[in-house]
């Protein structure tokens with residue numbers, strides 16, 4: 001089966017409409033759909049649209065994730081707040097919480113908001129980007145289903161617990177370090193399963209402490225507790241695995257102990273009878289207003305100078321490239337927009353088809369529905385631009401080659417065809 005590049009707006013609208021159909025209020029469905037597609041735009045496809053079904057859709061259908069977004073502020077000061085999210089969707093709750101932290105920082109210099117009984121919020125870097133865009137240093141983290149073992153153990157206990165930091169710079173992107181505290185996160189293992197590839201040795205140990213590279217075995221073993229994702233630094237102490245374990249623990253405590261959320265084994269999501277239960281998580285969001293310390297302009301220049309100096313480091317091979325955090329995502333963003341969408345692999349096509357059929361969203365038509373290629377007519381040609389007219393009955397008005405998708409025509413300089 002073929003993979004297809006599908007325009008972002010189509011995927012975002014589809015995800016939003018699926019969520020609305022299963023009972024999520026339109027404004028909250030739009031937030032979830034935006035954050036999922038933003039993950040794909042940034043090149044974090046392990047947490048993009050491909051997760052709509054295995055995580056959010058399936059959990060709502062199983063009755064273990066609420067569709068209503070309800071929350072209470074259970075404690076608040078001028079600089080802090082504690083939110084109880086009542087098993088609501090994590091994305092809208094987290095966006096609200098980070099904005100509260102930013103508003104407090106803008107008023108009082110610092111803001112920190114923590115949540116309990118929230119759920120999986122996707123990419124941590126989305127929320128830190130909000131802070132950087134508003135002139136703040138942002139930090140956030142969340143706990144998650146048990147995946148990482150403590151150094152010296154084989155049992156998975158800590159989540160892949162992402163920790164993200166972002167701040168504005170005078171470069172054309174914000175610094176944004178956004179990653180798990182394990183070498184690989186679960187979404188990456190899911191991707192290897194979809195692609196039928198072995199995972200690299202050194203990412204995972206089994207309950208005897210032996211490496212495991214069979215992606216499907218790892219995924220099943222993570223849920224059963226027989227396999228664990230190694231912390232940053234890897235197994236044992238030699239390569240500093242205790243540092244990744246330590247950072248994962250910091251995230252667990254900041255996520256759970258300030259908000260009084262669930263932690264560690266309580267996040268297996270299994271009820272005493274063995275059936276699937278809710279996975280109610282804790283998160284933390286922190287913002288510091290740069291202007292409370294120095295001018296935004298001075299901060300951005302200094303941060304930018306640090307990045308530029310890092311890029312001057314001597315390299316072993318001239319073709320090697322030095323990046324700073326946030327740079328690859330910025331480039332991926334522009335590249336993905338230019339290419340006109342995100343690649344949907346066969347496994348994700350199946351998931352999309354299942355949701356479309358179950359929810360009767362037949363107005364969405366994708367290129368894999370088509371049976372044959374049909375020629376198109378070019379109605380206008382300029383340098384690097386062709387405006388194309390699609391034949392009647394064409395099921396997908398998108399170019400399958402490298403191009404920009406626009407309404408019922410497309411811009412590009414490639415040989416374009418559609419399918420019928």
Ligand SMILES: NC(=O)c1ccc[n+]([C@@H]2O[C@H](COP(=O)([O-])OP(=O)(O)OC[C@H]3O[C@@H](n4cnc5c(N)ncnc54)[C@H](O)[C@@H]3O)[C@@H](O)[C@H]2O)c1
Pocket residue numbers: 044046047120121122123124125142143144159160161162163164176177178179180181182183184185186187188322323324325326327328329
């Ligand atoms: N919600 C959850 O429970 C959860 C758990 C784990 C991960 N995640 C999310 O998954 C996503 C991917 O996580 P990951 O651990 O696979 O990330 P990753 O390993 O792809 O690392 C990404 C980070 O590293 C930076 N980076 C990459 N290459 C670099 C280089 N050569 N030099 C400098 N910086 C570089 C990127 O700019 C980015 O900040 C993140 O968005 C994360 O928040 C979410």
Ligand SMILES: O=C(O)C[C@H](O)C(=O)O
Pocket residue numbers: 144145147159160185186187188
């Ligand atoms: O899947 C999870 O529970 C956490 C995170 O999104 C991950 O991919 O590791």
